[in-house]
Amino acid sequence: MSKKPKAVATMKQLISHLLGFCWLVCFTGTQCFTSDDDMCQYSTTCPSFATCENITTGYHCTCKRGYISSSLEEHFTNPAVKCVVDRCQDSSTCPAFATCENVAGGYHCTCKRGFASSSGKQNFTDPTVKCIDVNECSQDPPVCGPHNQCNNTRGSFTCQCSPGYSSPSGTSWKPGDSHTLDCTENLISCQPRILQRDDFKSLCGNSTQHGNQQNNRFCTFLNETSKTLESACGNGNQSISLKEVSTSIDLLFYATAQQSNGSKEEVALVATIFLQSVESAALATARKSPGNKTQTITGETMTIVAQRVTDNCSRAGKMIELNAENELMSIDCMTVVGAREQGSGVVAFISYATLESILNNNFIDQQNLREDVKLGSTMLNSKVVSGTIGKPGPLSKPFNFTLEHKQKKEMEDKIICVFWNLTGPWFTEGCRLLRENSTHTTCTCNHLSSFAILMASHAIKAVL
Numbered sequence: 001m002s003k004k005p006k007a008v009a010t011m012k013q014l015i016s017h018l019l020g021f022c023w024l025v026c027f028t029g030t031q032c033f034t035s036d037d038d039m040c041q042y043s044t045t046c047p048s049f050a051t052c053e054n055i056t057t058g059y060h061c062t063c064k065r066g067y068i069s070s071s072l073e074e075h076f077t078n079p080a081v082k083c084v085v086d087r088c089q090d091s092s093t094c095p096a097f098a099t100c101e102n103v104a105g106g107y108h109c110t111c112k113r114g115f116a117s118s119s120g121k122q123n124f125t126d127p128t129v130k131c132i133d134v135n136e137c138s139q140d141p142p143v144c145g146p147h148n149q150c151n152n153t154r155g156s157f158t159c160q161c162s163p164g165y166s167s168p169s170g171t172s173w174k175p176g177d178s179h180t181l182d183c184t185e186n187l188i189s190c191q192p193r194i195l196q197r198d199d200f201k202s203l204c205g206n207s208t209q210h211g212n213q214q215n216n217r218f219c220t221f222l223n224e225t226s227k228t229l230e231s232a233c234g235n236g237n238q239s240i241s242l243k244e245v246s247t248s249i250d251l252l253f254y255a256t257a258q259q260s261n262g263s264k265e266e267v268a269l270v271a272t273i274f275l276q277s278v279e280s281a282a283l284a285t286a287r288k289s290p291g292n293k294t295q296t297i298t299g300e301t302m303t304i305v306a307q308r309v310t311d312n313c314s315r316a317g318k319m320i321e322l323n324a325e326n327e328l329m330s331i332d333c334m335t336v337v338g339a340r341e342q343g344s345g346v347v348a349f350i351s352y353a354t355l356e357s358i359l360n361n362n363f364i365d366q367q368n369l370r371e372d373v374k375l376g377s378t379m380l381n382s383k384v385v386s387g388t389i390g391k392p393g394p395l396s397k398p399f400n401f402t403l404e405h406k407q408k409k410e411m412e413d414k415i416i417c418v419f420w421n422l423t424g425p426w427f428t429e430g431c432r433l434l435r436e437n438s439t440h441t442t443c444t445c446n447h448l449s450s451f452a453i454l455m456a457s458h459a460i461k462a463v464l
C-alpha cells in the first residue's frame with residue numbers, strides 16, 4: 001500500500017514536469033519542445049535508422065549510412081519522415097551504364113548519356129531493363145562535320161578526318177573536347193601525276209616507245225622518276241614532312257635538269273613540275289600549321305614561308321607579309337581568305353636559291369618584251385620566287401613582291417617584272433613595276449605563279 005502513493009506522486013511529478021516544459025509549444029504541433037531542451041535524449045525524437053544531433057536552433061535527424069530520408073532531405077525534424085534503405089547505394093540496383101536516382105518515395109534508374117533503355121522508358125525500376133549503346137554515327141543529321149568519319153564507341157562516338165583530309169587542331173574529336181575538327185583536304189596534287197600531264201604527253205607522247213631518241217631518254221627518265229616523286233609526296237593519306245618532300249623534289253629536279261642536257265622544253269617541263277610540287281607541298285604545310293603563325297622552312301635550295309590565316313583578316317585592308325630570305329611578298333588578307341570562305345585561308349611564299357641559273361636567259365623570249373627594252377641584252381637579275389594561295393585564277397586584288405637584285409642596277413638599265421608561264425618562257429602579262437632602286441625592285445601582279453626580275457642592260461649592249 002505504501003508504494004501506491006509514491007507511484008502517484010511520481011506520475012504527478014512527471015506530468016507536471018512535462019507540462020511545465022511544453023504545454024506552450026504543444027499547441028503549435030511539430031515544434032513541441034523548446035529549443036533549449038535536449039530533444040536528442042528521447043529515442044523517439046528521430047525515426048529508426050536515424051541519428052539525432054544537437055544544433056544551435058534545436059536538433060535535427062539524419063539518416064544513417066545506407067539509408068535515405070523519405071523526404072530526400074539530408075536533415076529533418078518532421079516526425080512523418082522515415083529513413084528508408086538507399087537503393088542507389090547498391091550498385092546492382094540499376095543496370096550497367098545507368099545512373100540511379102532517389103526520388104520522393106523511391107528511386108529510379110536512368111541510362112547514361114549515349115545509352116538508351118531497352119524498354120524505351122527514360123526512368124525505370126524494372127530490373128530486366130538494360131541500357132543499350134546508341135549508335136550516334138547513324139543519326140540524322142550526322143553528328144560529325146563534313147569530310148569526317150564517325151566511329152561509334154560505347155556511350156559516345158569519335159569523329160576523325162576522312163582519308164585525304166586533315167585538321168590543324170588534331171586528328172580526332174569526341175564530345176567534351178574543347179577543340180573543333182576542321183577537316184580540310186590534304187594536298188594530293190603534291191604529286192603532279194607527271195605521266196598524265198598534257199605537257200608531258202605533248203613532249204613525250206603517250207608512250208616512251210615513240211619520239212626521237214633525245215626525247216626518248218628524257219621521257220623514260222621522267223617516267224621512272226615520277227614514281228619517286230609521287231612516293232615522296234605521299235598519296236594523301238599520310239602526313240608529309242615538307243623538309244623531306246622538298247629535299248626529294250630538289251634532288252629529282254636538279255638530277256632531271258642535268259639529265260635533259262638543256263633541251264628547253266624538257267627543262268621547262270621539269271621546272272614546272274618542280275615548282276608546282278613545291279607549291280602544293282608548301283600549301284599542305286600551311287594547312288597543317290597553327291593559325292596566324294608563319295612557318296619557315298629553310299633548305300639548301302629553297303626557303304618556304306607558309307601561313308594559315310584563321311582570324312578572318314581581323315580588319316579590312318590587313319596585309320599579309322611574308323619574308324623568305326629577305327625576298328618579300330605582300331598580299332591582301334581578304335585575297336587569301338576569299339570572300340565566301342569561312343574566314344580562313346593559306347598562303348605560301350617560296351624563294352629558290354639557284355633556280356635562276358636553270359630558268360635562265362634561254363627562257364627569255366624577246367618577242368614578249370616591251371619595245372623599249374628589246375634592244376638591250378636581258379638577264380635574270382633576281383632569285384626565282386613563287387607565291388600561292390592554293391586557288392587558281394586571277395586575284396581579286398593584286399599582290400606585291402620585292403626582290404633583291406643579283407647585279408646592281410645602273411641608271412640606264414631597265415627592269416622588267418616577269419612570271420613563269422607554266423609552259424615557259426618568262427612572261428610579263430599582268431605584272432608591272434611598282435618601284436625600284438639600285439638594289440631592289442618591287443613588282444605588282446594580278447595573279448600568282450613564280451616570279452623573277454629581268455634586267456635589260458643597255459650598258460652591256462653599248463659595249464658590244
Ligand SMILES: *[C@@H]1O[C@H](CO)[C@@H](O)[C@H](O)[C@H]1NC(C)=O
Pocket residue numbers: 036037038040054
Ligand atoms: C545537447 O545539448 C544539451 C544542452 O543544450 C546537452 O545537455 C546535451 O548533452 C547535448 N546532447 C548531445 C548528444 O550533444
Ligand SMILES: *[C@@H]1O[C@H](CO)[C@@H](O)[C@H](O)[C@H]1NC(C)=O
Pocket residue numbers: 101103122123
Ligand atoms: C525522369 O526523372 C527525372 C528526374 O529524375 C525527371 O526530371 C524526368 O521528367 C523523368 N522523365 C520521365 C519521362 O518521367
Ligand SMILES: *[C@@H]1O[C@H](CO)[C@@H](O)[C@H](O)[C@H]1NC(C)=O
Pocket residue numbers: 151152153158
Ligand atoms: C573506333 O574507336 C575504337 C575505340 O577508340 C578503336 O579501337 C577503333 O579502332 C576505332 N575504329 C575505327 C574504324 O577508327
Ligand SMILES: *[C@@H]1O[C@H](CO)[C@@H](O)[C@H](O)[C@H]1NC(C)=O
Pocket residue numbers: 201202205206
Ligand atoms: C594518247 O592516247 C590517247 C588514247 O589513249 C589518244 O586519244 C591521244 O591522242 C594520245 N596522245 C598522244 C599525244 O599521242
Ligand SMILES: *[C@@H]1O[C@H](CO)[C@@H](O)[C@H](O)[C@H]1NC(C)=O
Pocket residue numbers: 195204205206207208209219223224
Ligand atoms: C612508263 O614506263 C612504263 C614501263 O615502266 C611503260 O609501260 C609506259 O608506257 C611508260 N609511260 C609513258 C607515258 O611513257
Ligand SMILES: *[C@@H]1O[C@H](CO)[C@@H](O)[C@H](O)[C@H]1NC(C)=O
Pocket residue numbers: 235237238
Ligand atoms: C596509305 O598509306 C599507307 C602507308 O602509310 C599505304 O600502305 C596505303 O596503301 C595508302 N592508302 C592509299 C589509299 O593510298
Ligand SMILES: *[C@@H]1O[C@H](CO)[C@@H](O)[C@H](O)[C@H]1NC(C)=O
Pocket residue numbers: 214217218258259260261
Ligand atoms: C646528257 O649528256 C650526258 C653526257 O654529256 C649523257 O651521258 C646523257 O645521256 C645525256 N642525257 C640525255 C637525256 O640526253
Ligand SMILES: *[C@@H]1O[C@H](CO)[C@@H](O)[C@H](O)[C@H]1NC(C)=O
Pocket residue numbers: 290291292310311314
Ligand atoms: C589569330 O589571331 C586573332 C587575332 O589577331 C585571334 O583572335 C585568333 O584567336 C588567333 N588564332 C589562333 C589560332 O591563334
Ligand SMILES: *[C@@H]1O[C@H](CO)[C@@H](O)[C@H](O)[C@H]1NC(C)=O
Pocket residue numbers: 319330331332398399400434444
Ligand atoms: C602594293 O603596293 C602599292 C603601292 O605601294 C600599295 O598601294 C598596295 O597596297 C600594295 N599591295 C599590297 C597587297 O601590299
Ligand SMILES: *[C@@H]1O[C@H](CO)[C@@H](O)[C@H](O)[C@H]1NC(C)=O
Pocket residue numbers: 312342343
Ligand atoms: C568574316 O568576315 C566577313 C566580312 O567581314 C563576314 O561576312 C563573315 O561572317 C566573317 N566570318 C567569320 C567566320 O567570322
Ligand SMILES: *[C@@H]1O[C@H](CO)[C@@H](O)[C@H](O)[C@H]1NC(C)=O
Pocket residue numbers: 421422423424427429
Ligand atoms: C602562257 O603561254 C601560252 C602560250 O605559250 C599563252 O597562250 C598564255 O596566254 C600564257 N599565259 C599567260 C597567263 O600569259
Ligand SMILES: *[C@@H]1O[C@H](CO)[C@@H](O)[C@H](O)[C@H]1NC(C)=O
Pocket residue numbers: 402436437438439440441442
Ligand atoms: C632599295 O629599296 C629597298 C626596299 O624596297 C630598301 O630596303 C633598300 O634600302 C633600298 N636601297 C637603296 C640603295 O636605296
